[in-house]
Amino acid sequence: MISGSRMSSRAMRAVYVRKFGAVDQMKVEENVAVPKLEDKQVLVKLYASGVNPVDTYIRSGQYGKLPTIPYVPGKDGAGLVDAVGSGATRFKVGDRVFCSQTVRYGTLAEFTAMDEDHVFPLADSLDFAQGAAIGIPYFTAYKALLLKGRAKKGDRVLVHGASGSVGLAAVQLAKAYGMTVVGTAGTAEGLELVSSQGADAVYNHRDSSYMDKLKKNPETKFDVILEMLSNVNLGHDLELMKPKGRTIIIGCRGPVTINPRDMMGPETEVIGCALFSSTPEEWNLIGERVAEGISSGWVKPVINKIYDLHKAGEAHHDVIHSTGAKGKLVVRVQE
Template identity: 40%
Template sequence: MYGIQVSEFGSEDVLVHTELVVPQPGTGQVRVRMRAAGVNPADTYVRSGTYEFFRPELPYTPGFDGAGVVDQVGAGVDTVKPGDRVFVAAQGTPGCTGTYAELAVVDAIAVHPLPAGLSFAQGAAVGIPCVTAWRALFQRARLQPGETVFIHGASGGVGLHATQLAHAAGAVVIGSASTPAGADLVRAAGAAHVLDHGSAGHLDELTRITDGRGPSVIIEMAAHLNLEKDLTVLATAGRVVIVGSRGSLDFTPRLAMVKEAAILGLALWNATPAEKADALAGVAAHLRDGALAPIVVDTLPLREAAAAHRRVLEQGTRGKLVLIPE
């Protein structure tokens, strides 16, 4: 079978499409014939070899997320059977051989039924993006119905699904995107207003929209650029959840005093098994009732994984990027 192999950490060029040994499921494991693999920014950090949470042994096949059909189950697995359509959410589980391949072996706990109305590409968009969105809104910010949440960076994998989930929870959602196409998706996902985070005055507009009070919750995808500014517009006693940050910034702690703000970090890698199960149960329920409809921006052939890694870090994101094994 074919898949992507990384034999040394480095740039996108280390992603090599090659023939791989067929992995065999052990006790408690499932082999899935992958029909789609989700590309997450974290995949690029792992590939670089400098990601503080995870440094795989070389060589390895990337990918935590995907969807496909169960091909074979190991001893002791009774949650799925061969032929079942499933999505894979394997981040943080030890047994995953990597979803960027025609076949992947994963622990049974990482394999979930894919509702009939969803495509494999949509299933590949569920794992990290939707579980992160759930954790940010409900486990970290403890968002309540009727509260206003600003999703600063709502047009990407995490942001669009956070918009859908917050809308379904009865919150008033304001999102941001840097392109008109991204803004359209954010609006369609349930945001009442969409701001352009590429324009200098967008946070003044946020203050105006919220009648000067500011949002109670901000879910932040680019804290290295926005954290200080977020605190100037946050409601008093509000919460900011840092989901993404790719650098440092000058920060005035007094702003957090003035607002009595809670600044909450989020790392999916710190979620306990119970928190993961809670998030996945919530996500799965909303996949079934339709409140959560994963948004895929584009698909690329698996052999173009290097191009996908370049694109996932570019500005102008509109939903999720997915790789399809040929």
């Protein structure tokens, strides 16, 4: 039995990818069937969809698990619970929620069906655009910094690419947990934004001398480094870690050459981090902690730009090709 609106006679608007490739192969289609709800799922009426780089990797076929074409893109979203399956017990119709990690149905649509474990309460203090900006960025930041990086109060943390959505989430998280944070960004606006989120120091990673400045004082090395572009920075990171330090690889766009000797004496670690490889136990823990962060106030998503649904392809382009990240890109699904 399903509690809430009946889906059989309803239709929706959704963005469909008809085949992998260029932006013009992704378009809005009308009268799409509302997803069928299974027992332990929640049907969410979406108002906003978060845009993540992984959305573009899937579209281009450069991802481990690819959907069957055609499909609706999008992994993060926010809206209202519209119906619940008979086995779903955590939510009721009308609840404000954010969701992440869709299995079959993407969030660039007016409705999505989501496993209950991937739906979380959204406090009134955040709007739907901010809710759509929580999932992948904040869950990734938490997993990288605390589960993989084992960071603790008093640690020094370096966040490369701190003006992006994951980077800003990491800065907010690290400061909430009592760490000293250094962040990098590529524009004056980005540097100002990172500083406004609590970073203790900021560096422009487009300044050719910024690595030398970071390495200049050996007493200011880092316990944990969050690396968004390891193909560029990893070799330097090995020189920036304290003894027993950890560099967590969150992003990479190509191969890199390093000298492992830089890791031997100080016994440092380089650790890969992929949110989609999380165990159910990790996922539930991260969800609980991020939900607590919303209540306590440290989860404060920064929205860079909001696109209309028919400009979702433009948002996909911009998330990869922007000249300087300044927060999250979000698509408005409906008013």
